[in-house]
Amino acid sequence: MDTIKKFTGKADIYNKYRPNYPQVYINYLVSSNNLTSDKTIADIGSGTGVLTQQLLEKNLKVIAVEPDNDMRSIAEKRLNNNPNFVSINGTAENTGLRNESIDLITIGQAFHWFDKIKFKNELYCTFRTPANIGQ
Numbered sequence: 228m229d230t231i232k233k234f235t236g237k238a239d240i241y242n243k244y245r246p247n248y249p250q251v252y253i254n255y256l257v258s259s260n261n262l263t264s265d266k267t268i269a270d271i272g273s274g275t276g277v278l279t280q281q282l283l284e285k286n287l288k289v290i291a292v293e294p295d296n297d298m299r300s301i302a303e304k305r306l307n308n309n310p311n312f313v314s315i316n317g318t319a320e321n322t323g324l325r326n327e328s329i330d331l332i333t334i335g336q337a338f339h340w341f342d343k344i345k346f347k348n349e350l351y352c353t354f355r356t357p358a359n360i361g362q
Contacts, residue, residue: 242275266330272337276302292317320345324353
């Protein structure tokens with residue numbers, strides 16, 4: 228099965244039952260990465276925007292990258308009123324992100340769907356400091 232279509236028709240259920248991430252984790256993520264309102268985060272495989280919303284609540288700029296139209300639509304309905312929110316129809320391997328535009332990448336629950344080598348190659352140029360990409 229095409230992993231992009233795996234969630235088609237399931238977005239409402241996903242949105243209703245997917246829990247938030249622990250606030251202590253969100254706080255740790257922000258403080259350990261020195262995230263401030265001038266930083267831009269790419270939330271890859273953002274789904275209905277659970278993690279995206281929690282990052283937006285910290286006054287961060289978040290680009291949500293999601294390939295599934297249903298999931299992305301729910302996130303957009305929930306978050307489009309936030310000026311720090313940008314939604315992109317893209318995959319982990321073809322994000323559509325500009326070169327040197329991202330300070331941090333987050334992935335909530337989607338990493339196991341990614342082609343890891345293509346994903347790493349895709350994101351290498353998007354970081355403002357490419358040397359920070361994990362091994």
